[in-house]
Amino acid sequence: MRRVFTIAVVLFACASLVLAAGVKKYGKDLTLKETTKISAIHAQPDAFTGKKVKVQGPIVEVCEMKGCWIALGSDKEFQTIRFKVDDGVIVFPMTAKGLTATVEGVVTVETLSVEQQLAQGKEMEKEMNKPFDPKTVKGPKTVIMIKGEAAEIQDAAGR
Amino acid sequence: MNWRRLNNVLHRDIGYLAVGLSIVYGVSGVAVNHKADWNPSYRVGKTFQQIDPVAAGDRDGMVREALEKLGIDQAPRSAFRPNPETLQLFFRQATYSIDLPSGAVVIEAARARPVLFEFNQLHLNTPKRLWTVVADLYAVALVALAVTGMFVLKGRTGITGRGAWLTAVGVLLPGLYWVYYLYR
Numbered sequence: 001m002r003r004v005f006t007i008a009v010v011l012f013a014c015a016s017l018v019l020a021a022g023v024k025k026y027g028k029d030l031t032l033k034e035t036t037k038i039s040a041i042h043a044q045p046d047a048f049t050g051k052k053v054k055v056q057g058p059i060v061e062v063c064e065m066k067g068c069w070i071a072l073g074s075d076k077e078f079q080t081i082r083f084k085v086d087d088g089v090i091v092f093p094m095t096a097k098g099l100t101a102t103v104e105g106v107v108t109v110e111t112l113s114v115e116q117q118l119a120q121g122k123e124m125e126k127e128m129n130k131p132f133d134p135k136t137v138k139g140p141k142t143v144i145m146i147k148g149e150a151a152e153i154q155d156a157a158g159r
Numbered sequence: 160m161n162w163r164r165l166n167n168v169l170h171r172d173i174g175y176l177a178v179g180l181s182i183v184y185g186v187s188g189v190a191v192n193h194k195a196d197w198n199p200s201y202r203v204g205k206t207f208q209q210i211d212p213v214a215a216g217d218r219d220g221m222v223r224e225a226l227e228k229l230g231i232d233q234a235p236r237s238a239f240r241p242n243p244e245t246l247q248l249f250f251r252q253a254t255y256s257i258d259l260p261s262g263a264v265v266i267e268a269a270r271a272r273p274v275l276f277e278f279n280q281l282h283l284n285t286p287k288r289l290w291t292v293v294a295d296l297y298a299v300a301l302v303a304l305a306v307t308g309m310f311v312l313k314g315r316t317g318i319t320g321r322g323a324w325l326t327a328v329g330v331l332l333p334g335l336y337w338v339y340y341l342y343r
Binding site: 027058059060064065066067073077078080088090091093094095097098099100126 | 194195198200201203218235236237239240241242243247249250251252254269271280283284285287
């Protein structure tokens with residue numbers, strides 16, 4: 001019995017060491033060599049629509065409910081871009097906030113109507129546990145997103 | 160060894176092997192089923208603090224000033240300004256969102272729930288790769304347990320007696336619910 005317990009402890013310790021590695025991969029491997037600046041996508045969203053890009057930035061938000069998206073801070077202030085994965089493909093840990101992520105996916109640009117923004121705001125209010133003020137919606141809004149299946153996070157320890 | 164003895168040995172030994180995984184998947188299953196009502200992996204807390212206003216300027220200067228006013232001597236992982244009035248400081252266990260003009264600070268802390276976090280990660284197959292194989296084998300083991308389980312006993316309590324009725328109930332339950340779900 002003692003031997004079984006010892007083996008279990010050793011296996012758990014090995015697994016913890018693997019999880020504590022410097023760069024943690026999520027989903028598929030990154031394939032692109034060139035990194036695109038997030039500000040460049042913001043500057044010309046139509047030029048990037050439908051194109052596969054690799055971007056890098058600090059994680060400034062994580063989906064609280066499912067871990068199915070992260071928002072990356074841009075190289076320019078007041079800009080972010082959301083990286084979305086299909087539910088369950090990747091589960092981003094909430095403790096990754098502030099770490100640098102490199103993600104790869106296809107750029108999508110969508111114009112949300114006022115009604116869509118109000119519906120999304122209510123959904124986000126529940127998802128992110130943050131109050132939503134409908135007055136902040138002032139008209140149609142362009143949303144830039146990267147949809148993908150590959151990400152790497154620096155120094156992510158797994159929890 | 161006759162077929163029933165082989166069946167029972169398989170049922171017993173696969174059952175032993177499946178104990179650990181069944182607990183992981185069972186406990187996590189209940190936790191994740193109710194994720195609309197709570198966060199099954201993290202305990203998320205929000206606290207508030209008031210500091211003197213922070214002068215807007217270059218980001219490094221603002222970060223230094225904010226850290227000093229907050230009384231934090233640890234460097235943040237990173238800092239970000241989502242809008243001209245807000246500075247966010249990211250630490251391992253907490254995010255500080257500072258309203259620069261008023262000095263109002265919202266501190267959000269997310270801590271992984273002990274044990275449940277790990278159970279959920281395994282249940283949702285976050286590790287992927289080798290764990291996908293383990294999860295597939297576990298699924299096959301569950302099917303094997305179900306099939307061999309039907310033939311463990313013979314006679315009145317076996318599959319030709321009470322077992323047939325209970326098995327029928329177990330098969331009808333998902334089938335009937337699906338019909339109800341489609342036509343409700």
